[in-house]
Amino acid sequence: MMSKIKVILWDIDGTLLNFEEAEKYAIRKCFSIFGLGECTDAMLHAYSAINKEYWKRLERGEITKTEVLEGRFRDFFEKYDLDTSAAAKFNAEYQIRLGDTTCFYENGLETVQACKGKVLQYAVTNGTKTAQDRKLENSGLINLLDGVFISEEIGIEKPMVGFFDKVFEKIGKYDKAEVLIVGDSLTSDIQGGNNAGIVTCWFNPDEKERSTTLRIDYEISSLMQVLDIL
DSSP: OOOOOOEEEEOTBTTTBOHHHHHHHHHHHHHHHTTOOOOOHHHHHHHHHHHHHHHHHHHTTSSOHHHHHHHHHHHHHHHTTOOGGGHHHHHHHHHHHHTTOOOBOTTHHHHHHHHBTTBEEEEEEOSOHHHHHHHHHHHSGGGTSSEEEEHHHHTOOTTSHHHHHHHHHHHOOOOGGGEEEEESOIIIIIHHHHHHTOEEEEEOTTOOOOOOOSOOSEEESSGGGHHHHO
């Protein structure tokens, strides 16, 4: 029988917060700031696909974070004949604008509030420090969580085991069966949980098929289901 969960490691983007809404706002805001004209839905869709592929390459250890942040915009700009030399400055502004709007997934805030005092709760994220600090502050999550672990500060990305080693160095030694990671990404959160040997919970609101050999201890479509695990 599994030990009682004492620690939850929460992914932020795509789990507690709706990243796609923040992404759309931030890119359109940056298009306005840089005078690039209209950013259409089709362009946003194209960018999102480019972005996801870059992050997957990062999670596999193929490229660096800087190559992700600037490379995705260079590819995107090139696709639409925009000035690729603006990619770095555009990304810097984009990181700030990502934190302008915070949109919780349904029951995201309520679930964290309900868990407070029952378990320790930490954010574990590959997002940039600039964006995540603003998101956590503007969403109020910073006042609810017991701590935040950002890969940019740690120097190692999820799903690498080194990332989780650093987390455990900070929070203390817990039995691996007492620590639960909750996230939407199989390649980052669930793979990371497998690498670290902790309990995994896949947040799958769109009910995607399990096309993976990874160990998924729990699968949920609503964040409130985390309370059932506890």
